[in-house]
Amino acid sequence: MNSMHFLGEWFDCRAALTALRDPEAIRALCVEHVMRHHVSIAYDFFTLSAHRGVIGAVMADDLHIVVRTFPERDAVNVDLYAAPSHGTDVAGxxxxxxxxxxxxxxxxxxxxxxQHGTDTMPASRVPIAPTQTFGAERWRAA
Structure with missing residues (x-):
């Protein structure tokens, strides 16, 4: 299985501070973006974290997205995993x-x-060097 796993760290977020502390607002954003890709959601859960941020997850058969916000630092961590069974691809x-x-x-x-399960290492995890940018545009698909 050639699945994709992305771990994003977003700094100096300019979203409203109240939005970084609102589980329902962040849930709505995540559900909206997943549904755009025609993936049926099996489960989602969003709540306040111990540090007054939000931690939440949206899960489907072969996809999960986990979001954690850090309002005191204007930061967000995102964990996205997808297996190719839903026709997902890197661009998607x-x-x-x-x-x-x-x-x-x-x-x-x-x-x-x-990258999980590449052809050269079928049962392994292959780390790929992080792409660091000082503007969000450089890591996006063209």
């Missing part, structure tokens, strides 16, 4: 991340990608 996953990124409006981003 970048579109999903780009849509969320547009909503949080970070000034700086770091994106880590882990």
């Amino acid at each position: 996953m970048f579109q999903l991340l780009a849509g969320l990124c547009d909503d949080f409006r970070p000034a700086r981003t770091v994106l880590h990608r882990v």
